Amino acid sequence: MNIDNEYKKIATKYALPSLLELDKEFHIGNIDNQTFILREIVKKLIEKIESYGKLLEELINPEGSLTSMHEANFFDEEDKKLAMINYKKLLFYHRLELELDLYYEEEKFASFIKTFYEEWQKMKKDLVKIISKMKESWKKDLKNKVELGYFG
Numbered sequence: 001m002n003i004d005n006e007y008k009k010i011a012t013k014y015a016l017p018s019l020l021e022l023d024k025e026f027h028i029g030n031i032d033n034q035t036f037i038l039r040e041i042v043k044k045l046i047e048k049i050e051s052y053g054k055l056l057e058e059l060i061n062p063e064g065s066l067t068s069m070h071e072a073n074f075f076d077e078e079d080k081k082l083a084m085i086n087y088k089k090l091l092f093y094h095r096l097e098l099e100l101d102l103y104y105e106e107e108k109f110a111s112f113i114k115t116f117y118e119e120w121q122k123m124k125k126d127l128v129k130i131i132s133k134m135k136e137s138w139k140k141d142l143k144n145k146v147e148l149g150y151f152g
Contacts, residue, residue, distance in 0.1 A: 003031050010037065014110035017117050025120060038109035039101075045116055046097050049090050052127060056087040059134070074137040079130070086126050089119060 007019050022028045022041060026048050031040045059075065060083055062068030075083070093116050100108050 049094050053090040056083045059083050071134045071137045
């Protein structure tokens with residue numbers, strides 16, 4: 001069975017993005033399970049969801065991480081609100097995948113891929129803004145003295 005041909009059939013049936021588009025966004029790469037192609041693609045989407053979800057969670061709740069505490073100091077309430085909005089979207093899709101994974105239905109997995117892909121295109125603009133601000137925080141000094149704790 002050729003995965004490209006099988007996916008094209010499914011993609012046409014459900015109006016899904018191409019494998020190339022998905023690979024560009026989510027590093028789909030080689031799909032191991034040819035029987036459940038959509039489930040394998042969703043696993044790759046979940047990796048991205050978990051990665052960015054963790055990043056936003058640490059920004060929103062920076063307890064215990066020097067990196068997160070430093071970066072969070074450069075975010076105002078509006079920035080944190082934007083991070084929370086996107087965090088909630090990511091967690092919704094993560095929980096939806098957990099639910100879908102209990103009983104495989106091709107149509108529901110296809111819907112997940114389609115809707116998350118569309119949502120991801122919108123979210124990327126916010127994420128670029130957030131990540132850029134996180135990155136730039138490392139070029140700046142904190143205005144207020146931060147009390148550093150344990151050093152060994």
